[in-house]
Amino acid sequence: MSKTALITGASKGIGLETAHRLAASDLDITTVILMARQSDDFDANFAALDAEMGDSVTLVRSIVDVGDRDALIVAIGELYAAHGTIHYLVNNAGYTNPVPIHQVDFEDFERTMAVNVYAPFTLVQELLHLGNRFDVIVNIASTAGINGRSGWLTYSASKAAVINMSEVMRDELKIYGTRVVCLSPGRTATALRRVLAPEEDPSTIMQPQHVAQVIETMLGPTGQYVDQQNVIVRQ
Ligand SMILES: NC(=O)c1ccc[n+]([C@@H]2O[C@H](COP(=O)([O-])OP(=O)(O)OC[C@H]3O[C@@H](n4cnc5c(N)ncnc54)[C@H](OP(=O)(O)O)[C@@H]3O)[C@@H](O)[C@H]2O)c1
Numbered sequence: 416m417s418k419t420a421l422i423t424g425a426s427k428g429i430g431l432e433t434a435h436r437l438a439a440s441d442l443d444i445t446t447v448i449l450m451a452r453q454s455d456d457f458d459a460n461f462a463a464l465d466a467e468m469g470d471s472v473t474l475v476r477s478i479v480d481v482g483d484r485d486a487l488i489v490a491i492g493e494l495y496a497a498h499g500t501i502h503y504l505v506n507n508a509g510y511t512n513p514v515p516i517h518q519v520d521f522e523d524f525e526r527t528m529a530v531n532v533y534a535p536f537t538l539v540q541e542l543l544h545l546g547n548r549f550d551v552i553v554n555i556a557s558t559a560g561i562n563g564r565s566g567w568l569t570y571s572a573s574k575a576a577v578i579n580m581s582e583v584m585r586d587e588l589k590i591y592g593t594r595v596v597c598l599s600p601g602r603t604a605t606a607l608r609r610v611l612a613p614e615e616d617p618s619t620i621m622q623p624q625h626v627a628q629v630i631e632t633m634l635g636p637t638g639q640y641v642d643q644q645n646v647i648v649r650q
Pocket of ligand 1: 423425427429450451453454479481507508509510556599602606607
């Protein structure tokens with residue numbers, strides 16, 4: 416049976432590597448939807464992946480700010496109308512602006528929650544309302560959501576919420592035959608990590624393809640044998 420995968424935050428980093436792996440995987444995936452905001456990086460990376468994959472898989476680009484709930488709901492409706500069931504959903508888009516408590520701007524906190532927490536919730540709830548039956552949902556949290564990190568209040572709080580929300584989704588969606596996986600990467604060499612740790616040498620830490628490989632495994636048949644409470648991926 417041909418399957419469709421939707422990956423948020425697929426313009427670069429872990430999301431782009433995941434799109435790459437799923438497009439080339441043997442999970443019967445025939446359509447991969449890459450979601451992110453409009454950018455030159457997204458244009459270039461999508462074009463390169465499309466050229467590499469040729470006719471073996473259909474790649475779809477969905478341009479939306481997932482922090483804009485109304486726009487996200489419209490995009491979900493259009494994608495479902497055009498492509499039908501989303502079998503695999505990877506909620507990967509993430510945002511951070513790490514500052515100490517005194518400097519937290521409330522609007523920025525709200526934006527962090529909108530992108531990191533409300534967007535994955537909205538994707539799951541809207542698709543359920545449309546009658547979608549997921550095979551597997553992977554929510555990308557973070558080791559920063561397990562233990563709060565000094566200077567990362569908004570990000571840590573949002574990722575803790577993702578871990579907790581995933582537990583509820585896992586319990587409630589079991590009856591539909593849906594597996595819900597919460598995956599918490601440690602430090603990974605991406606643009607987001609550069610915001611969190613600008614001084615770090617990216618060659619010394621985990622690379623996005625390592626995380627993408629674990630995501631692919633969790634989506635596949637082997638994934639059902641892993642205790643999925645919170646899969647930690649780190650060096
Ligand atoms: N890197 C790490 O060390 C690390 C560790 C633990 C967890 N994570 C998590 O891993 C996930 C992927 O991050 P990454 O490290 O791969 O970072 P990245 O390379 O900076 O990628 C982040 C992705 O999220 C997308 N995104 C951000 N805001 C968005 C918005 N408002 N609407 C739509 N898309 C948006 C970005 O797309 P555009 O900006 O192009 O729209 C980009 O595709 C995130 O959830 C992050 O929190 C990362």
